[in-house]
Amino acid sequence: xxxxxxxxxxxxxxxxxxxxxxxxxxxxxxxxxxxxxxxxxxxxxxxxxxxxxxxxxxxxxxxxxxxxxxxxxxxxxxxxxxxxxxxxxxxxxxxxxxxxxxxxxxxxxxxxxxxxxxxxxxxxxxxxxxxxxxxxxxxxxxxxxxxxxxxxxxxxxxxxxxxxxxxxxxxxxxxxxxxxxxxxxxxxxxxxxxxxxxxxxxxxxxxxxxxxxxxxxxxxxxxxxxxxxxxxxxxxxxxxxxxxxxxxxxxxxxxx
Amino acid sequence: xxxxxxxxxxxxxxxxxxxxxxxxxxxxxxxxxxxxxxxxxxxxxxxxxxxxxxxxxxxxxxxxxxxxxxxxxxxxxxxxxxxxxxxxxxxxxxxxxxxxxxxxxxxxxxxxxxxxxxxxxxxxxxxxxxxxxxxxxxxxxxxxxxxxxxxxxxxxxxxxxxxxxxxxxxxxxxxxxxxxxxxxxxxxxxxxxxxxxxxxxxxxxxxxxxxxxxxxxxxxxxxxxxxxxxxxxxxxxxxxxxxxxxxxxxxxxxxxxxxxxxxxxxxxxxxxxxxxxxxxxxxxxxxxxxxxxxxxxxxxxxxxxxxxxxxxxxxxxxxxxx
Numbered sequence: 171x172x173x174x175x176x177x178x179x180x181x182x183x184x185x186x187x188x189x190x191x192x193x194x195x196x197x198x199x200x201x202x203x204x205x206x207x208x209x210x211x212x213x214x215x216x217x218x219x220x221x222x223x224x225x226x227x228x229x230x231x232x233x234x235x236x237x238x239x240x241x242x243x244x245x246x247x248x249x250x251x252x253x254x255x256x257x258x259x260x261x262x263x264x265x266x267x268x269x270x271x272x273x274x275x276x277x278x279x280x281x282x283x284x285x286x287x288x289x290x291x292x293x294x295x296x297x298x299x300x301x302x303x304x305x306x307x308x309x310x311x312x313x314x315x316x317x318x319x320x321x322x323x324x325x326x327x328x329x330x331x332x333x334x335x336x337x338x339x340x341x342x343x344x345x346x347x348x349x350x351x352x353x354x355x356x357x358x359x360x361x362x363x364x365x366x367x368x369x370x371x372x373x374x375x376x377x378x379x380x381x382x383x384x385x386x387x388x389x390x391x392x393x394x395x396x397x398x399x400x401x402x403x404x405x406x407x408x409x410x411x412x413x414x415x416x417x418x419x420x421x422x423x424x425x426x
Numbered sequence: 427x428x429x430x431x432x433x434x435x436x437x438x439x440x441x442x443x444x445x446x447x448x449x450x451x452x453x454x455x456x457x458x459x460x461x462x463x464x465x466x467x468x469x470x471x472x473x474x475x476x477x478x479x480x481x482x483x484x485x486x487x488x489x490x491x492x493x494x495x496x497x498x499x500x501x502x503x504x505x506x507x508x509x510x511x512x513x514x515x516x517x518x519x520x521x522x523x524x525x526x527x528x529x530x531x532x533x534x535x536x537x538x539x540x541x542x543x544x545x546x547x548x549x550x551x552x553x554x555x556x557x558x559x560x561x562x563x564x565x566x567x568x569x570x571x572x573x574x575x576x577x578x579x580x581x582x583x584x585x586x587x588x589x590x591x592x593x594x595x596x597x598x599x600x601x602x603x604x605x606x607x608x609x610x611x612x613x614x615x616x617x618x619x620x621x622x623x624x625x626x627x628x629x630x631x632x633x634x635x636x637x638x639x640x641x642x643x644x645x646x647x648x649x650x651x652x653x654x655x656x657x658x659x660x661x662x663x664x665x666x667x668x669x670x671x672x673x674x675x676x677x678x679x680x681x682x683x684x685x686x687x688x689x690x691x692x693x694x695x696x697x698x699x700x701x702x703x704x705x706x707x708x709x710x711x712x713x714x715x716x717x718x719x720x721x722x723x724x725x726x727x728x729x730x731x732x733x734x735x736x737x738x739x740x741x742x743x744x745x746x747x748x
Contacts, residue, residue, distance in 0.1 A: 241482060241483045241486075242482035242483050243482075244482065316480075316482060317469060317480055317482070317485070319460065319461060319462070319463045321460055321463070321543075323543075329543050331460050331463040331543060332463060333462070333463045333464060333469045333470070335469035335470065335480065356483075357457065357458055357459070357460040357461035357463075357483075357484050358458075358461045358482060358483035358484050358485050359483045359484075360456070360457060360458075360483070360484060
């Protein structure tokens with residue numbers, strides 16, 4: 171019975187996905203990540219530059235609503251607030267900052283050594299915003315004693331909805347195309363959401379304490395730096411870096 | 427005796443279908459459609475053995491909907507077989523199997539929309555077919571009833587037939603527009619009521635505003651059609667209880683429906699109010715269908731004779747007022 175159900179489900183999905191032109195993957199199959207030129211080279215650490223900066227918050231500190239988690243006792247009784255606007259010492263946390271433009275295809279980058287992860291703890295995502303390289307895995311873990319579904323809703327990559335019914339389960343997801351930001355949600359616990367920034371280079375960060383961020387190891391050049399907040403949108407700035415340069419950038423967000 | 431139980435059973439299936447529509451309405455209203463990512467299994471379990479302890483959050487709505495749907499599917503199998511066994515009218519037997527086909531297709535559409543992450547076209551199809559299936563089970567309940575079989579002097583009023591059928595078609599179209607609005611997340615695209623952004627006609631337009639406004643215009647068209655049909659019944663057939671009851675009910679249901687629609691906006695799409703709006707919409711459709719079927723009753727017998735009970739000649743269309 172169990173097997174028959176699975177076969178039926180798969181057969182139906184295949185038949186109708188074919189009939190619908192594969193709408194399940196949003197028609198995105200070929201990677202749009204940049205491919206290095208034949209003469210591309212690695213960045214010389216001796217000449218690499220750094221961008222340090224802050225994402226500031228303008229105006230009154232916004233209130234994040236309290237989340238009611240009564241629909242699942244396993245989520246705990248602690249008071250949880252939405253993480254949309256996390257202001258810390260005048261800075262805004264959870265803003266994804268990355269090099270949007272200027273790298274071209276003349277650089278080779280080593281694959282990341284640390285795996286990016288998102289954990290589901292006490293029915294919220296930790297961290298709320300994370301960056302990952304295109305083509306590299308993002309591990310999604312369920313540390314809760316309840317079940318979650320991990321529903322990624324990209325526009326430029328394949329949509330997915332993965333069930334994690336047991337504590338300790340994890341699975342890896344890979345995005346082939348750069349996309350900033352991809353919303354994640356749990357349809358079981360409607361308050362759970364996270365955002366993933368996917369880029370095809372290692373120059374990205376998420377603003378932390380005091381809204382601080384840092385992009386290290388950049389080759390000299392002129393770049394467009396973009397800061398993206400899940401609700402407040404995008405801001406860009408241009409910066410030119412010389413050899414061993416260290417520049418400071420400040421972004422500023424406020425309620426519209 | 428067995429025929430009476432058969433009719434009662436058909437009515438039970440129709441009632442269970444309303445419950446199923448309510449469960450489906452809660453799934454959409456709470457945005458729980460993807461809380462169970464797999465189908466026909468539930469997080470890898472056979473859906474009938476999924477542990478009760480894991481019914482949390484949105485799963486409660488989605489999994490309940492699947493179980494009620496399975497139950498209605500099972501009830502429909504019995505209804506189709508029972509109808510085939512006891513029903514002398516071939517068209518009614520076929521209706522039983524049409525209902526069975528519809529519920530099977532409905533189950534497949536439900537699974538498909540989950541596996542494809544709720545594409546609006548499939549979800550609207552699922553919502554639209556739900557109402558068709560409800561109409562089929564309701565029709566079975568009506569045409570197997572003693573009142574239908576033993577009808578004396580069924581009304582024969584071409585005007586009533588036309589406006590009742592038009593009203594039912596309008597109500598169904600309005601339900602489809604509403605489903606399109608719901609599944610495109612346009613329920614609050616116009617955030618105020620009775621005005622639209624403070625105006626009679628929306629000053630800004632996009633696809634969501636257009637579909638939302640179409641639903642409001644549709645509501646006006648449906649209300650006018652229902653008032654016309656019910657007025658016709660009350661004026662020309664006021665002593666026909668079989669017509670007056672659905673005509674009055676229809677007016678009551680449409681008034682409730684407009685009020686619920688307003689509260690959906692004012693409450694910011696409260697899931698319970700939203701679902702009540704969906705269920706009451708089915709009640710409007712069902713009541714309009716009952717009135718339409720009864721308006722066509724005489725024609726049915728001319729086309730599909732014989733049935734067991736002899737029928738008196740129909741009342742003439744002209745001068746039908748009594």
